[in-house]
């Protein structure tokens with residue numbers, strides 16, 4: 290970061306600064322983990338970056354734009370949280386690199402918005418003081434003021450501003466317009482430190498931690514003298530922790546939470562799913578009636594509606610899953626679960642820190658693998674990366690739901706719904722195999738000693754409805770966009786490959802048998818016959834490499850085209866229920882517990898490990914496991930008479 294000009298303690302507004310720079314000024318949001326940087330970033334820029342109640346959510350820098358009241362555009366950079374300017378983990382290192390302008394093609398920020406958690410000044414002010422020492426132009430955003438007030442923490446903002454020597458504004462990251470004071474202050478510009486503490490641009494030996502801590506205590510005594518005496522809610526949280534992190538009750542609570550989640554995915558989704566299904570059927574019927582028979586009609590009915598539309602049906606289930614994940618993320622529960630499982634995870638060779646990345650992998654392995662950056666030990670990190678794809682990502686949910694819907698009867702077992710139970714079992718199978726693989730990896734390949742888990746426990750927080758609604762909306766948008774783009778494109782492509790070339794004269798079977806896709810499917814059948822897959826499944830697995838949900842769409846298209854009559858494309862699930870054996874269905878489920886084929890995951894592993902070795906290794910071991918598991922499942926189910 291450039292040194293502030295000596296003569297000025299005020300840069301005359303960001304507008305003037307922009308003119309002087311000849312480009313838009315760049316501001317960085319810097320602060321401790323979990324203080325609300327990303328929440329503010331989203332408010333400032335209208336972005337929808339992930340916000341959650343635990344440390345280490347943001348692991349990569351993100352840039353967005355905000356416009357001040359005078360029309361000046363300002364680039365805002367959201368950074369991973371850091372406790373100090375002396376980084377301990379790879380994600381913290383990103384922050385320092387950006388701040389010091391050591392990233393290629395990226396100018397150092399022109400100023401800092403120091404985001405401070407008002408409920409935890411003691412911890413947060415240290416970083417502010419370290420930054421002051423560097424002499425960076427800065428505004429302090431006193432965030433979480435709502436929570437601070439609620440707890441009765443009184444902060445003398447004017448005094449804090451005087452003590453720090455820079456403007457301090459109050460913000461609330463989770464309230465619409467909670468950033469207005471910050472915007473107003475930014476229009477006035479970022480003042481440099483009056484005494485320019487950084488005499489030589491911040492290269493002087495840094496003040497030691499103890500001196501900084503003393504200074505924090507001194508400032509606190511001036512600006513928030515009562516801060517120590519507000520322990521009422523803290524006591525309550527402490528008592529709650531006694532239960533939540535209890536070795537027996539805590540585990541029971543965790544198991545029940547996960548269990549209810551999977552029951553809900555089936556039990557609550559029926560009605561909206563039927564609605565979408567009926568809508569799709571009506572659309573297919575309408576198209577069928579309104580258009581003359583021909584390739585275009587087939588494309589729309591068999592390709593688009595049976596394919597991409599068939600995937601859309603699973604939107605309600607995905608949203609229910611995410612509603613649970615979002616509430617868990619925002620409540621502050623996750624790091625506690627991580628502590629609870631630390632010993633257990635330590636036993637299989639994973640660090641407790643791996644819990645959150647692995648849990649994120651239930652949504653998608655890509656952010657999960659990126660979240661491993663908060664693990665400082667490289668071997669622990671690598672082990673976590675290698676097992677992340679075994680966590681059942683949400684793209685597998687449509688495949689599971691389709692097969693379970695077709696083959697598992699909808700009845701209750703005691704209190705439980707059998708379908709929810711099966712889904713739970715599939716997720717558990719994924720988790721258990723992850724434990725097994727991690728244990729093996731650590732045993733034979735990368736031994737590292739146990740490292741005690743150090744995580745900051747965030748306060749419990751009632752998830753805000755606004756964040757939940759925004760989060761679900763974002764998820765729905767992403768899913769519908771996937772259906773509309775990649776899934777749509779792949780099913781259309783598959784439709785083409787399944788329609789041409791047409792059947793030769795005098796052919797008897799359905800036309801698809803003679804098409805490119807049909808030929809490919811038949812060729813692959815040799816490989817997959819031992820695990821009980823037919824040629825239709827073999828075809829569907831190929832485009833499924835790009836996005837797993839495509840398997841459902843592809844099966845929809847393939848079966849719509851293999852239908853002997855050309856009636857309205859039927860719903861897929863009764864068709865496969867009729868045509869597949871139970872053993873085939875279970876084998877496919879077992880295959881998808883391991884489901885090695887996801888190109889974006891492999892690309893992320895390549896990027897994060899900086900080598901081809903690990904993605905290759907991952908593909909090989911996952912393929913072997915998937916094939917082995919499908920084989921065993923198929924044979925055993927056949928043997929049992931399935």
Ligand SMILES: Nc1nc2c(ncn2[C@@H]2O[C@H](COP(=O)(O)OP(=O)(O)OP(=O)(O)O)[C@@H](O)[C@H]2O)c(=O)[nH]1
Pocket residue numbers: 320321322323324325326327328329339340341342343344345346347348368369370371432433434435436460461462463464618619750756
């Ligand atoms: N009550 C209250 N909660 C807030 C406020 N700002 C953020 N939060 C919540 O605080 C938690 C952390 O917010 P994030 O924006 O993810 O924090 P961050 O600083 O980006 O965290 P990292 O990326 O992990 O460093 C989330 O649960 C937010 O909903 C606020 O002003 N008031």
Ligand SMILES: [Mg+2]
Pocket residue numbers: 326327328339340346347368369370
């Ligand atoms: Mg963040």
